[in-house]
Amino acid sequence: MSTEYGIALGMIETRGLVPAIEAADAMTKAAEVRLVSREFVGGGYVTILVRGETGAVNAAVRAGADACERVGDGLVAAHIIARPHNEVEQVVSNAAKA
Amino acid sequence: MSTEYGIALGMIETRGLVPAIEAADAMTKAAEVRLVSREFVGGGYVTILVRGETGAVNAAVRAGADACERVGDGLVAAHIIARPHKEVEPVLTNAKA
Numbered sequence: 605m606s607t608e609y610g611i612a613l614g615m616i617e618t619r620g621l622v623p624a625i626e627a628a629d630a631m632t633k634a635a636e637v638r639l640v641s642r643e644f645v646g647g648g649y650v651t652i653l654v655r656g657e658t659g660a661v662n663a664a665v666r667a668g669a670d671a672c673e674r675v676g677d678g679l680v681a682a683h684i685i686a687r688p689h690n691e692v693e694q695v696v697s698n699a700a701k702a
Numbered sequence: 703m704s705t706e707y708g709i710a711l712g713m714i715e716t717r718g719l720v721p722a723i724e725a726a727d728a729m730t731k732a733a734e735v736r737l738v739s740r741e742f743v744g745g746g747y748v749t750i751l752v753r754g755e756t757g758a759v760n761a762a763v764r765a766g767a768d769a770c771e772r773v774g775d776g777l778v779a780a781h782i783i784a785r786p787h788k789e790v791e792p793v794l795t796n797a798k799a
Contacts, residue, residue, distance in 0.1 A: 613723075615719070615720040615723060616720075617718045617774055645718060645719045645742060645746050645748060646742055646743070646745055646746050646747070647744070647745040647747070648746065649717075649718050649719070649746040651718070651719040680718055680774045680775055681718055681721060681773050681775065682720075683721075683723075683724055683773050683774070685723070685724065685727050688723075688727050689726075689727055689730040689731050690730075691726070691730040691736065692723065692726050692727045692730060692737070695722075695723060695726050695740045695750075696723065
Protein backbone atom coordinates (compact mmCIF):
# COMPACT_ATOMS: atom_id res chain seq x y z
CA MET A 605 0.00 0.00 0.00
CA SER A 606 2.81 2.34 0.91
CA THR A 607 4.34 2.15 -2.56
CA GLU A 608 1.02 3.04 -4.11
CA TYR A 609 0.82 6.35 -2.26
CA GLY A 610 4.51 7.11 -1.80
CA ILE A 611 6.62 6.03 1.13
CA ALA A 612 6.64 8.91 3.59
CA LEU A 613 4.02 9.22 6.31
CA GLY A 614 2.68 12.53 7.61
CA MET A 615 0.57 12.85 10.74
CA ILE A 616 -1.42 15.70 12.22
CA GLU A 617 -3.25 15.42 15.51
CA THR A 618 -5.74 18.02 16.70
CA ARG A 619 -8.08 18.64 19.58
CA GLY A 620 -11.52 18.42 17.93
CA LEU A 621 -12.71 17.50 14.45
CA VAL A 622 -12.92 20.96 12.91
CA PRO A 623 -9.18 21.74 12.99
CA ALA A 624 -8.56 18.21 11.69
CA ILE A 625 -10.73 18.83 8.65
CA GLU A 626 -9.08 22.21 8.12
CA ALA A 627 -5.68 20.52 8.29
CA ALA A 628 -6.72 17.78 5.87
CA ASP A 629 -7.94 20.38 3.42
CA ALA A 630 -4.78 22.47 3.68
CA MET A 631 -2.57 19.38 3.34
CA THR A 632 -4.21 18.05 0.21
CA LYS A 633 -4.21 21.51 -1.35
CA ALA A 634 -0.59 22.25 -0.46
CA ALA A 635 1.03 19.21 -2.05
CA GLU A 636 0.47 15.91 -3.81
CA VAL A 637 -0.43 13.70 -0.86
CA ARG A 638 -3.14 11.11 -0.22
CA LEU A 639 -5.26 11.05 2.92
CA VAL A 640 -5.05 7.48 4.16
CA SER A 641 -6.85 7.70 7.47
CA ARG A 642 -8.84 9.83 9.86
CA GLU A 643 -8.81 8.45 13.35
CA PHE A 644 -10.92 9.32 16.39
CA VAL A 645 -8.35 8.56 19.07
CA GLY A 646 -10.66 9.40 21.98
CA GLY A 647 -10.66 12.29 24.41
CA GLY A 648 -11.48 14.62 21.56
CA TYR A 649 -8.25 13.89 19.70
CA VAL A 650 -8.46 13.40 15.96
CA THR A 651 -5.54 12.22 13.84
CA ILE A 652 -5.10 12.66 10.10
CA LEU A 653 -2.62 10.44 8.26
CA VAL A 654 -1.29 11.27 4.80
CA ARG A 655 1.18 9.57 2.51
CA GLY A 656 3.24 10.71 -0.42
CA GLU A 657 6.77 11.58 -1.44
CA THR A 658 8.88 12.89 1.44
CA GLY A 659 9.06 16.44 0.11
CA ALA A 660 5.35 16.59 -0.57
CA VAL A 661 4.50 15.19 2.85
CA ASN A 662 6.84 17.70 4.50
CA ALA A 663 5.22 20.64 2.69
CA ALA A 664 1.72 19.29 3.37
CA VAL A 665 2.26 18.76 7.10
CA ARG A 666 3.76 22.23 7.53
CA ALA A 667 0.83 23.79 5.68
CA GLY A 668 -1.69 21.69 7.61
CA ALA A 669 -0.17 22.49 10.98
CA ASP A 670 -0.13 26.18 10.13
CA ALA A 671 -3.74 26.18 8.96
CA CYS A 672 -5.29 24.30 11.88
CA GLU A 673 -3.47 26.23 14.60
CA ARG A 674 -5.95 29.07 14.27
CA VAL A 675 -9.07 26.88 14.30
CA GLY A 676 -10.83 25.73 17.47
CA ASP A 677 -8.62 24.11 20.09
CA GLY A 678 -6.02 23.58 17.44
CA LEU A 679 -2.95 21.50 16.97
CA VAL A 680 -1.61 18.79 19.27
CA ALA A 681 1.05 17.20 17.12
CA ALA A 682 2.45 17.36 13.61
CA HIS A 683 5.02 14.79 12.59
CA ILE A 684 6.65 13.18 9.58
CA ILE A 685 8.26 9.76 9.22
CA ALA A 686 10.20 9.65 5.95
CA ARG A 687 10.35 5.84 5.81
CA PRO A 688 8.27 3.97 8.39
CA HIS A 689 9.53 0.53 9.39
CA ASN A 690 7.70 -2.45 7.83
CA GLU A 691 6.26 -3.41 11.21
CA VAL A 692 4.71 0.02 11.57
CA GLU A 693 2.74 -0.37 8.35
CA GLN A 694 0.30 -2.66 10.14
CA VAL A 695 -0.40 0.03 12.75
CA VAL A 696 -1.02 2.56 10.02
CA SER A 697 -3.23 0.25 7.93
CA ASN A 698 -5.11 -0.92 11.03
CA ALA A 699 -5.78 2.72 11.67
CA ALA A 700 -7.00 3.03 8.10
CA LYS A 701 -9.27 0.00 8.45
CA ALA A 702 -10.89 0.92 11.74
CA MET B 703 2.42 -16.71 21.11
CA SER B 704 5.01 -15.44 23.53
CA THR B 705 7.64 -17.97 22.42
CA GLU B 706 7.10 -17.02 18.81
CA TYR B 707 8.04 -13.38 19.40
CA GLY B 708 10.37 -13.74 22.39
CA ILE B 709 9.34 -13.65 25.99
CA ALA B 710 9.76 -10.09 27.18
CA LEU B 711 7.00 -7.51 26.91
CA GLY B 712 7.50 -3.80 26.25
CA MET B 713 4.78 -1.18 26.63
CA ILE B 714 4.61 2.46 25.64
CA GLU B 715 1.59 4.62 26.35
CA THR B 716 1.16 8.07 24.86
CA ARG B 717 -1.35 10.87 24.81
CA GLY B 718 -2.52 10.85 21.18
CA LEU B 719 -1.89 8.62 18.16
CA VAL B 720 0.97 10.54 16.56
CA PRO B 721 3.51 10.02 19.38
CA ALA B 722 2.41 6.36 19.49
CA ILE B 723 3.23 5.83 15.82
CA GLU B 724 6.53 7.67 16.27
CA ALA B 725 7.34 5.40 19.21
CA ALA B 726 6.38 2.27 17.24
CA ASP B 727 8.64 3.36 14.40
CA ALA B 728 11.57 4.12 16.72
CA MET B 729 11.13 0.83 18.60
CA THR B 730 11.11 -1.38 15.52
CA LYS B 731 14.08 0.47 14.08
CA ALA B 732 16.09 0.36 17.31
CA ALA B 733 15.97 -3.38 17.97
CA GLU B 734 14.56 -6.74 16.84
CA VAL B 735 11.08 -6.54 18.35
CA ARG B 736 7.62 -7.31 17.02
CA LEU B 737 4.67 -4.98 17.39
CA VAL B 738 1.92 -7.15 18.83
CA SER B 739 -0.78 -4.61 19.51
CA ARG B 740 -1.89 -1.03 19.23
CA GLU B 741 -4.63 -0.16 21.66
CA PHE B 742 -6.97 2.82 21.92
CA VAL B 743 -7.39 2.90 25.67
CA GLY B 744 -9.81 5.82 25.68
CA GLY B 745 -9.41 9.39 26.82
CA GLY B 746 -6.90 9.92 24.03
CA TYR B 747 -4.45 7.37 25.38
CA VAL B 748 -2.84 4.98 22.92
CA THR B 749 -0.75 1.98 23.94
CA ILE B 750 1.82 0.11 21.86
CA LEU B 751 2.88 -3.40 22.90
CA VAL B 752 6.04 -5.05 21.61
CA ARG B 753 7.64 -8.41 22.27
CA GLY B 754 11.11 -9.77 21.82
CA GLU B 755 14.22 -10.79 23.72
CA THR B 756 14.66 -8.88 26.99
CA GLY B 757 17.67 -6.89 25.78
CA ALA B 758 16.01 -5.99 22.53
CA VAL B 759 12.79 -4.92 24.25
CA ASN B 760 14.78 -2.83 26.73
CA ALA B 761 16.64 -1.03 23.95
CA ALA B 762 13.46 -0.59 21.92
CA VAL B 763 11.40 0.86 24.77
CA ARG B 764 14.15 3.31 25.71
CA ALA B 765 14.47 4.45 22.10
CA GLY B 766 10.70 4.68 21.69
CA ALA B 767 10.20 6.65 24.89
CA ASP B 768 12.96 9.05 23.88
CA ALA B 769 11.55 9.57 20.40
CA CYS B 770 7.93 10.17 21.34
CA GLU B 771 8.66 12.54 24.22
CA ARG B 772 9.22 15.37 21.77
CA VAL B 773 6.07 14.72 19.70
CA GLY B 774 2.69 16.20 20.55
CA ASP B 775 1.45 15.61 24.08
CA GLY B 776 4.01 12.88 24.38
CA LEU B 777 4.73 10.02 26.70
CA VAL B 778 2.55 8.75 29.53
CA ALA B 779 4.26 5.49 30.43
CA ALA B 780 7.09 3.25 29.25
CA HIS B 781 7.53 -0.11 30.88
CA ILE B 782 9.14 -3.51 30.43
CA ILE B 783 8.17 -6.88 31.86
CA ALA B 784 10.97 -9.35 31.25
CA ARG B 785 8.79 -12.41 31.76
CA PRO B 786 5.05 -11.82 32.07
CA HIS B 787 3.17 -14.43 34.11
CA LYS B 788 1.24 -17.02 32.12
CA GLU B 789 -1.98 -15.61 33.59
CA VAL B 790 -1.21 -12.25 31.99
CA GLU B 791 -0.97 -13.62 28.43
CA PRO B 792 -4.76 -13.66 27.84
CA VAL B 793 -4.90 -10.00 28.80
CA LEU B 794 -2.40 -9.24 26.05
CA THR B 795 -4.22 -11.31 23.43
CA ASN B 796 -7.51 -9.74 24.46
CA ALA B 797 -5.83 -6.42 23.95
CA LYS B 798 -5.06 -7.53 20.41
CA ALA B 799 -8.75 -8.06 19.60
